[in-house]
Amino acid sequence: MQKARSRPAGQEIEQQVRQSPRRKLLVGLGRGFGGALIFGLPMLMTMEMWWLGFYVDRFRLALLLILNVPLLILLSHHAGFEETTRWHDDLRDVAVAYAIGIVASVVVLAVFGVVTFAMPADEIVGKVALQSVPASIGALLGRSQLGGSKVEPSEGTEQVNYASELFLMAVGALFLSLNVAPTEEMVLISYKMTGWHALALIALSIFLMHAFVYALEFAGSDPSLPPETPWWSAFLRFTVTGYAIALLISLYALWTFGRTDDVALMPVLMSMVVLAFPAAIGAAAARLIL
Amino acid sequence: MGQKRQRSMKSGAAQQTPKHDESRSKKPHALEWVVGGLSALVVLAIVGFILYHALNTAAMKPELRVLVEQVEATDNGFRVDFRAVNGSDVTAAGVEIEGRIERDAQTIETSGVTIDYIPAHSGQRGGLLFSRDPSRYRLRLVAKGYTDP
Numbered sequence: 001m002q003k004a005r006s007r008p009a010g011q012e013i014e015q016q017v018r019q020s021p022r023r024k025l026l027v028g029l030g031r032g033f034g035g036a037l038i039f040g041l042p043m044l045m046t047m048e049m050w051w052l053g054f055y056v057d058r059f060r061l062a063l064l065l066i067l068n069v070p071l072l073i074l075l076s077h078h079a080g081f082e083e084t085t086r087w088h089d090d091l092r093d094v095a096v097a098y099a100i101g102i103v104a105s106v107v108v109l110a111v112f113g114v115v116t117f118a119m120p121a122d123e124i125v126g127k128v129a130l131q132s133v134p135a136s137i138g139a140l141l142g143r144s145q146l147g148g149s150k151v152e153p154s155e156g157t158e159q160v161n162y163a164s165e166l167f168l169m170a171v172g173a174l175f176l177s178l179n180v181a182p183t184e185e186m187v188l189i190s191y192k193m194t195g196w197h198a199l200a201l202i203a204l205s206i207f208l209m210h211a212f213v214y215a216l217e218f219a220g221s222d223p224s225l226p227p228e229t230p231w232w233s234a235f236l237r238f239t240v241t242g243y244a245i246a247l248l249i250s251l252y253a254l255w256t257f258g259r260t261d262d263v264a265l266m267p268v269l270m271s272m273v274v275l276a277f278p279a280a281i282g283a284a285a286a287r288l289i290l
Numbered sequence: 291m292g293q294k295r296q297r298s299m300k301s302g303a304a305q306q307t308p309k310h311d312e313s314r315s316k317k318p319h320a321l322e323w324v325v326g327g328l329s330a331l332v333v334l335a336i337v338g339f340i341l342y343h344a345l346n347t348a349a350m351k352p353e354l355r356v357l358v359e360q361v362e363a364t365d366n367g368f369r370v371d372f373r374a375v376n377g378s379d380v381t382a383a384g385v386e387i388e389g390r391i392e393r394d395a396q397t398i399e400t401s402g403v404t405i406d407y408i409p410a411h412s413g414q415r416g417g418l419l420f421s422r423d424p425s426r427y428r429l430r431l432v433a434k435g436y437t438d439p
Contacts, residue, residue, distance in 0.1 A: 162322050184406075190379040191407060191439035195344025202337060236326035237318055244329030248335065262373075264411035266343050268382065269336055 013146055016240070028143055035142010036104040039175070040135035045110045046066065047153060048182040052257055053127030060256045061129060062193060068133045071174075074167055075140055079227040093140065101136030134178050163238075165287065169242045172286025173279035180278050181253035190270040198273045205246070205273075205280040210239040212284030242283045249283075250275035343379075352382035354408070354433035359415070361429075367421045370401075372431055374416065376408040382436040383407050389418040392428040407439060 043049050072094040073087075105128050109115040115124050180186055193201070213234065250272045254260050260268050348357060359371040376382050385405040390397050401418040408414045418431070 087406070162319065162325075166325070187407065187409075188439055191383070191409065195340045195347060196341050199337060199344065202333070202340075206333075233318065237322045240333055241326050241329040244332045247332065262413045262415070263409050265339075266379075267409035267412060269340060273297060273336070 001120040029100065031143040032100040032139040033104055033142070036101050036135040037108070038142065040101070040104060040131060041108070041136025042179055043134050043182075044112070044131055046182060048184065049130060050109075050114050050127055052182050053130045054123040055127065055258075056130065056256070057258060058126075060258070061126065064133060064256050065129055068098070068136065069094065071171065072136060072140055073136065075171060078164060078168065087102040097140040097143075098132065098136045100139035101132040101134075104135050104139070105131035119245050134175065137175060149239065165238070166241060166245060166288045169283035170245050170249060172282035172284070172289075173242075173246040173276075174253070175281030175286075177246075177250050177253045177275050181250070181259070181275055184258050186254075186275055187259060187267075187271050190267065190274045193270060193274070195270075198270050201273055201277055205277050206239060206243050208248075209242055209280045210235055212281070213238045213242065213287060230280075243278045243280055246276040246279035246283050247272055253279075256274075293431075343363070347379045350378050350380060352380055352385075352436055353377040353406070354385060354436065356383060356431040356433055358429065358431055361423075361425050363423070366431045367419055368423055370418045370420065370424055370429065370431070372416055372418065373413045374405055374408055374433060375413045379410045379437050381407060381409045383439040385414075385436045386416055386434040387416065387418070388432055388434050389420070389424075391420060391422055391424050392430060398422065398427065402434075410421060 030043045073090050076090040076097070106115065109127060109131065115127055190198075251260075251268075254268070254271055254275060259271060353376065355375045355377065357373050357375060358436055359373055362369050362371070372387065372389075374385060374387055383406065385408055387403050387405060389401045391399040398423050399420055403416055405414050405416060405420060
């Protein structure tokens, strides 16, 4: 509700600040910090995320930090601080978003006393680096989402549009799975479940995704899903594909956080299915919200 | 409520932006079917694997073994690195590992640790610390107990 009300207000502000470039910059940075906090706080206040900061495999952490850059660039291209037409504009926005994410993480972790000067540099850097990934995604989205604009599908060829839909689903899946993957509950739930529970969860995830993607989609407004599309066509091209993306993103998140080390295939698949549930919801919601 | 808002926002956005779907053909591209088909294969493979396991798993209890990997001298004693293995189809939680150093069938030192989880057919590594050199005596590592997760 609040978002709906802030939308016209956001557009008014946009018009006002257009007169003063300095105010525009400050408002943009403020929105970035707002987004970083909204998206990052759940993880900044999760103790497993603090612990992961010092014990997560350094190679996997570095890979996550590096992969975050192309992810932010593509996201900026879709949902940037402003309409970007050139790649170096995207790069600048990404650098600013990453910096906002890092600063927001440092400030919040320091205020919580989770990061102190008494700690070794390796621990501080690890904790901040891990948190900066979700916070930077939030900073990038914050400026567009809090500013009242909406992500427009890229005006490219059909394949590019389809790829961008899948990319947005992957971002949604990554975001929600990063939120919950570090907690112990993810693996605990998978240990409590039997194979039958897992199959039921797969069916529930796919059903909910399809409800989001197809049934709740405003028929006709989405150019990739014209109203006369048969259900199985949307099901195969978006729902099943989105769920497969959610499963793979879940596997990546579990691997990054060391949840797959020395674990047999069946328990890994079970925790993948558990984590893919929120990831699937995130993927489906990303198409509506972003 | 939320759904309604979503819809009105969507239609608002559609009015503001020029429609750009006229240029598109109605039929989805072949690539979309290829990606959809591959995704269906991934999902079906996972469903099939879990189904196979669900059908072939009898209700059973964890089978725990503790394997000594190496014994190393540290600054203030000795460290025994072990790997606890669960050979069953169910996960064991709160596994208590006890290490004993025995001389002439008498325990002269014990050490212990609790492992949070050992998933089915998986392992978990850990270490036990002793003040005496375990390699000079008889070293026993056993799993003392567990709970269902």
